[in-house]
Every structure is written in C-alpha cells, then in structure tokens.
Amino acid sequence: MTNKSSTLYTVILVLSLFLFLIKGFQYAVLGSYIPLVLALVICMLFYLNRKKKKALNILIKIWALLIIIWSLLRLLIGTADRFGKELMENHLQENLGVTGSLISLLFLVVGFYLFNKKRRQQWLN
Amino acid sequence: MKLNLTFILLILFFGCKNQEDINLSIENLPSKTIDAQREIVSVLTGNKKLSTDYTINSRTTPKERLMTRRYLSEALNQLNLKTLEHDYREPNSNVFIDLLVSPFKGTNLYTIIPSTIESDEYVLLGAHYDTARNCPGANDNASAMALLYGVAKKISNVPVRQKNVMIVFFDQEEEDLVGSRAFAKYLKKKDYKIHSVHTFDQIGWDKDLDKAVEIELATKKLEEIYREKASELQIPIHTTKVNSTDHQSFRELGYNALGITEEFANGDTTPFKDTPKDTFDTVDFEYLESTTNLVFEVINHIVTQN
Numbered sequence: 269m270t271n272k273s274s275t276l277y278t279v280i281l282v283l284s285l286f287l288f289l290i291k292g293f294q295y296a297v298l299g300s301y302i303p304l305v306l307a308l309v310i311c312m313l314f315y316l317n318r319k320k321k322k323a324l325n326i327l328i329k330i331w332a333l334l335i336i337i338w339s340l341l342r343l344l345i346g347t348a349d350r351f352g353k354e355l356m357e358n359h360l361q362e363n364l365g366v367t368g369s370l371i372s373l374l375f376l377v378v379g380f381y382l383f384n385k386k387r388r389q390q391w392l393n
Numbered sequence: 394m395k396l397n398l399t400f401i402l403l404i405l406f407f408g409c410k411n412q413e414d415i416n417l418s419i420e421n422l423p424s425k426t427i428d429a430q431r432e433i434v435s436v437l438t439g440n441k442k443l444s445t446d447y448t449i450n451s452r453t454t455p456k457e458r459l460m461t462r463r464y465l466s467e468a469l470n471q472l473n474l475k476t477l478e479h480d481y482r483e484p485n486s487n488v489f490i491d492l493l494v495s496p497f498k499g500t501n502l503y504t505i506i507p508s509t510i511e512s513d514e515y516v517l518l519g520a521h522y523d524t525a526r527n528c529p530g531a532n533d534n535a536s537a538m539a540l541l542y543g544v545a546k547k548i549s550n551v552p553v554r555q556k557n558v559m560i561v562f563f564d565q566e567e568e569d570l571v572g573s574r575a576f577a578k579y580l581k582k583k584d585y586k587i588h589s590v591h592t593f594d595q596i597g598w599d600k601d602l603d604k605a606v607e608i609e610l611a612t613k614k615l616e617e618i619y620r621e622k623a624s625e626l627q628i629p630i631h632t633t634k635v636n637s638t639d640h641q642s643f644r645e646l647g648y649n650a651l652g653i654t655e656e657f658a659n660g661d662t663t664p665f666k667d668t669p670k671d672t673f674d675t676v677d678f679e680y681l682e683s684t685t686n687l688v689f690e691v692i693n694h695i696v697t698q699n
C-alpha cells in the first residue's frame with residue numbers, strides 16, 4: 269500500500285467512527301443515550317485494540333459490515349417507501365429521500381472500501 | 394483519490410439545501426369571522442393560491458410547513474398579534490430509528506393574547522397544522538386552525554381579561570404528536586402557569602346538521618363549563634375518551650388538558666381524513682362557526698373569571 273492510500277484508509281475509517289460519535293452526541297442532547305453509548309463502545313474497542321493486528325482486522329470487518337447493513341437498510345426502506353405510499357412517517361421519507369439515498373450510497377461505498385480484504389490487509393501491515 | 398474525497402464532501406454538503414424566499418403579503422382577511430375562516434381554509438388547503446407562485450397543496454414537507462406558518466403568522470398579524478416560533482428537535486420513537494435517521498425537526502408557531510389585568514396564568518388553545526402526505530387537510534386540520542383564528546379574534550376584543558391566552562399551532566401531530574410533545578416540555582421547562590389546555594382537531598364535518606361536538610377526556614370542572622355554554626347555545630355535547638391527538642401530550646405532563654372535535658367517536662366525522670379528498674368543499678362552515686362560538690364562550694368564561 270502506498271503512503272497516500274494508507275492515509276486515505278485511515279482518514280475514512282476515523283471519519284466514519286467520528287460521524288457515528290457525532291450522531292451519538294446529537295441524540296444524547298435530546299435524551300436518547302443509546303447511540304452515544306454504542307458509539308463510545310465501538311470507538312473504545314478500536315482504541316484498545318489499535319496495536320493488535322488480528323483484533324483490529326476483525327473490528328474493521330465488523331464495523332464495515334455494520335456500515336454496509338446501515339446503508340442497505342436505509343436504501344431499502346427509502347425505496348419501499350417510494351412504492352408503498354402510506355408505509356411510514358413523513359419524517360422518515362424526508363430522511364430517506366433523494367439526499368438521504370445519496371448519503372446511504374456514499375456510506376455503502378465507504379463500507380465496501382473498508383471491508384475490501386486486500387486493502388484492509390495492506391493497511392494493517 | 395483527491396477527486397474522490399472532493400466528491401464525498403460535495404455529497405455530504407448537498408444535504409444543506411437553502412430555502413428560497415417567497416414574497417408573501419396576503420390581502421386583508423374579511424372582517425366577518427366566518428368569511429375570514431372560509432378564506433383561511435381555502436388558502437391552507439390549496440383551494441386558493443397563497444401567492445402568485447405558491448400554492449399550499451399539503452402541509453407535510455419542511456417547505457410546505459414553512460409556508461403554512463408564514464401564512465398563519467400573517468393572519469394573526471392582521472389581528473395585531475405577534476407570533477413566535479418554537480423550534481425543537483426530538484428523538485424518534487425508538488432507538489433503532491435513531492440509529493438510522495436524524496432526529497425530528499420542527500417548529501410550533503404561537504401567539505399570546507395578553508391579559509388586560511396583570512396575570513401569570515395562561516389558557517392554551519392549540520391545533521396542529523401539519524397534514525398526512527399529499528393531503529390538503531381541510532377538515533384535518535385547517536378547520537381547527539380557522540377556529541383558533543376566530544376565537545383569537547373574538548377574545549382580543551374582550552375588554553377585561555384576567556388571564557393570558559396562548560394560541561399554538563403544532564407541527565408534526567401526524568407523526569406521533571411530536572410538535573405538541575415538544576411544546577408541552579417547553580412549557581414545563583419555562584415553568585408556565587397553565588390554567589388549562591384545549592386542543593382542536595377536525596372541526597368541519599356535520600352531516601347530520603345537529604352542531605354536536607365531542608369533548609375528549611375533560612376534567613369535571615372543564616366539562617361543566619363546556620356543558621353550560623353548549624346548553625346556552627343549544628349545542629349537543631358528548632364526552633369521549635379519545636386520546637389520540639395533541640391534548641395527550643399535555644396530559645402526560647400533568648396539565649389540565651382536553652380535546653374538542655366533531656362527532657368523531659359518534660361517527661359523524663369526515664370519511665376523507667388523511668386522504669387527498671379531505672378538501673375545502675367538504676368543510677361545513679356553519680358548523681365551524683357554531684363551534685367557534687362555543688369555544689369562544691368557554692374561553693371567555695375562563696378568562697373573565699377570577
């Protein structure tokens with residue numbers, strides 16, 4: 269792995285965790301604490317295992333999978349909603365409309381990018 | 394790779410769309426209350442254009458809700474009432490949804506008709522202004538917004554008022570009462586002294602022409618006032634235990650709250666609720682006028698009593 273692409277991998281990994289943390293704080297302010305707790309647990313796991321290659325490998329795999337599932341779920345719900353009109357609240361539709369779907373797609377790419385075995389192994393080594 | 398990153402950032406910021414401003418100045422509302430109410434329901438349901446380039450077809454999207462607030466604000470300004478906005482963010486109904494999407498974001502619009510004798514007590518009247526998707530929402534709930542306009546107008550003309558009257562238009566009732574829940578919390582936080590909360594939902598259907606209304610979950614004392622005023626106006630009144638609208642949000646926080654509606658439990662209610670057929674021409678304005686008078690008499694009684 270070149271230096272450049274290694275940095276990019278780090279940036280994307282850290283950014284994805286950071287965005288989840290932001291989401292956690294955003295909800296904690298509103299009195300919903302579970303997202304923050306989850307985000308902190310995941311960040312903590314990454315931090316504690318930052319020097320253990322094997323564990324880190326598994327962690328990235330799980331994290332990437334979670335991102336992929338998250339994106340797919342959002343895309344699925346958003347698409348289902350466009351066909352079944354009364355399926356759900358306006359609020360969800362607003363979130364999973366065109367902009368929301370673009371965000372989901374972006375994270376889907378991020379998920380696959382992080383999950384990619386070759387890239388992951390190279391980055392770890 | 395640099396290009397890729399730029400692309401990523403671009404998409405991230407794509408979400409921040411700007412709301413274009415539409416110049417809005419509405420002509421003066423008719424001086425006769427029922428005519429003004431007809432006009433209000435007409436504009437709020439897209440039966441009449443809001444401005445040359447905008448029609449409120451439903452009140453669901455952020456833009457539609459913004460335009461609705463701006464119209465309501467203008468209407469109240471014409472009564473010399475200043476409006477205030479209460480912005481809120483609320484979590485979703487469960488954590489799983491929190492993890493998937495952003496919090497609820499909305500705005501309640503309210504105005505205060507101050508007491509003429511100093512008082513820290515408020516009587517709150519509220520109605521939601523949002524609709525289900527792609528619905529003009531004439532009965533649900535433009536009718537109740539028009540009722541609030543009528544009551545606000547009449548109460549402003551009462552010479553001696555011992556209590557303040559707060560008129561609130563709630564956002565996002567159709568989504569688990571989010572707007573009214575946020576407003577109830579806000580009142581609690583600000584420590585408002587609330588005499589009672591009266592919320593209105595669907596005041597436009599009276600096929601059997603009996604002018605009857607239903608009051609939902611009133612306390613005994615409030616029920617008595619409503620019964621007394623209704624009997625003076627020869628309006629039949631029924632009590633029900635329907636809990637599925639905004640007054641629930643206030644009762645949950647311990648406020649003395651009740652709901653007023655057409656004969657919802659009795660079945661003399663619009664069959665078009667939450668459909669594109671809930672249109673302007675299905676609203677019975679004489680019924681709306683009759684209910685406006687009843688509510689005015691009740692609120693007048695409350696604010697003129699010590």
Ligand SMILES: [Zn+2]
Binds near residue numbers: 534594595
């Ligand atoms: Zn309603």
